[in-house]
Amino acid sequence: MLVVAGTRPEIIKLAPVIRELKKTGKAQVLFVLSGQHYDYEMSMAFVKDLELPRPDAVLKTGSAPDPVQLGVLTKKLAEFLHDHDVDLVVGQGDTNTALAAALASTKSGVPFAHVEAGLRNFDRRMPEELNRMLIADLAEVNFAPTVRSAENLICEGVPPDRIEVVGNTVVDSVLWGAKAARERSDVLERLGLEEGGYVLATVHRVETADDRVKLGAVMGALSELSKEMKVVIPLHPRTRRNLSRFGLLRLLRGGDILLVPPLGYLDFVRLLLGCKLVLTDSGGVQEEALTLGKPCLTLRRSTERPETVEAGGNRVTGLNGGDILASARRAMKKRMVARPNPLGDGRSGERVARAILRRLEGGGWFESPSYLREGAPRRRAIVVDGDLAGRSVGEMERELKCRAMAVFDGSGRFAMPAADLVLRKGDVLITLG
Structure with a gap:
């Protein structure tokens, strides 16, 4: 069995699956990093933080325009499958790595299992939305985190017997990570931060970070907010590069803003545990914030995690600076109401592993329907x-x-x-x- 990850969020969300599969001792698991996140050292820091085995291979892909990167990833993964005896490929999320793994495995006659299937924000301008839709058709089994995700898949024509509702593995990881972070991370002391005395913000998505107007609006709002409470921003390399290229670094002067380089998993979880409020355009951070009981504002026009909004832990602000600032002020005054986490109970990795082994032991993933008399189903x-x-x-x-x-x-x-x-x-x- 091959488990493929390409970005740090994929490592986080596949970690519980890898651990559970290895715990059973019933399957040989190959773990491969695709190299989509081309900072090898940072990816390995996440592997270490999450106590995962060292990858069996790292495919040096690197950064490139989406179509080029997808082609390179698909080729490299197809070559890996050709050279190794693999009976199943497991991928996660909505990245180019996940789509490439689905393409390479399916075209190689190897079934593909998709972890975190069925998320939709119905915005086809987002590259991740297209990836999610394509992967759903290719996957032999879709592990949906919620019933709503399963509903999305079924309404797109995915048969129910190719869907299993298991919860979201991010809950497993962040609950495990919260305990480990409290014991092992000293990031608050290193950065001179006080518990509950800062706002945490992350901005990395292409549609925001690569747009001067949108990025300027977000950073302007964060600058104004920092006059009321310290704002800590772990800067994604793309965001840092574009702040300089667009001449927007000036917006971050004059307030109480702390810019820090990308952090390891446990340090980031510790920052999340200690913050007053989270502002983010990350899907995973929306889920992590809800799980840890931290109010979250999503710096986008839509979210593929509507359950976080319905649970009362998340609000979609859009990208207008005034709206972001007003939402942040309201969120800091209002306490979150404790509700059951709709994303899972921390045992999703176990459910995924159990379902994979059940299907493998049952034999035969591919089934061609027979409609000899009718010609085609209706x-x-x-x-x-x-x-x-x-x-x-x-x-x-x-x-x-x-x-x-x-x-x-x-x-x-x-x-x-x-x-x-x-x-x-x-x-x-x-x-x-």
């Missing part, structure tokens, strides 16, 4: 009346010789079409067959 929406009410989804599948794709109750709420789900009058069953 979708139908069946309204459950009094005669059909009380039957299970499995009974309906056997009787109608079809595959259940989704169930919506009388008020339009989605439900996974589990075989033992009992249908009620007014439900709508979507079938394929």
Whole structure:
């Protein structure tokens, strides 16, 4: 089995899966870094912080325009698969590495498993959104973090038997990391910070960091906010480069702003634990903040993590400086209401590992459907009346010789079409067959 990571968030979210797979002793796991994050030392620092085994290979890919990088990654991963006996490839998230792994494995006849599948913000201008949609079609199994993610996949035509709802592995990592960070990180002392006495901000996405107007608006808001409370910004290399290129460093003078280089995982988690508020354009940081009970403002126009907003821990501000500043002031005055974490319980890695082993031991991932008489399947929406009410989804599948794709109750709420789900009058069953 091959587990592929290319960026630091992928390392964080695949760590629980790798640990659980190795703990079982039932699978040989190869761990490869693609080199998409071309700072090798920083990637290895995350591997060390998360107590992962040293990678079996590091593919030196480096930075390049998206289409070029995707091509290079796909070629290198295909060559690796050619040279190694691999029965499954596991990737995570929405990066070029994840898409390249899905392409290389599928085209090599090796099934691909996608961790954190089904996230959508419905903004096709974002390269990550396109990656997510393409990977879903290629993956033999999609590990969705929430029921909403599974619903997104089903509505795009992914069959339910290729979806497993397992929670988000980021919860496993950040809960583990919070304990380790309190014991091992001295970052607050090194930076002269006090618990609860600063705001933490991260900005790295291409659509913001590469746009002078958007980046200027965000940095201007952070500068104003720093006159009220210290702002700590771990600077992504792209952001640092563009602040200089666009002449925006001047915006960060005059307030109480602390710029620091990229941090290791435990140091970052310790900063997150100690902050008053988080402002970020990172998807993973939205999840980490919610898990640790820290209010978060998302510096974007949309989020593919709507559960964080609905849980009351996150607010999408847009990229207008005035709106960002006003939202930050409100968030610092308001206490978060403690609610159950919709993202998981810290055991997602265990569920992913168990599902992978179950499918591997069952044998045969690929299945070609047979429609010799009909020619091709058709979708139908069946309204459950009094005669059909009380039957299970499995009974309906056997009787109608079809595959259940989704169930919506009388008020339009989605439900996974589990075989033992009992249908009620007014439900709508979507079938394929």
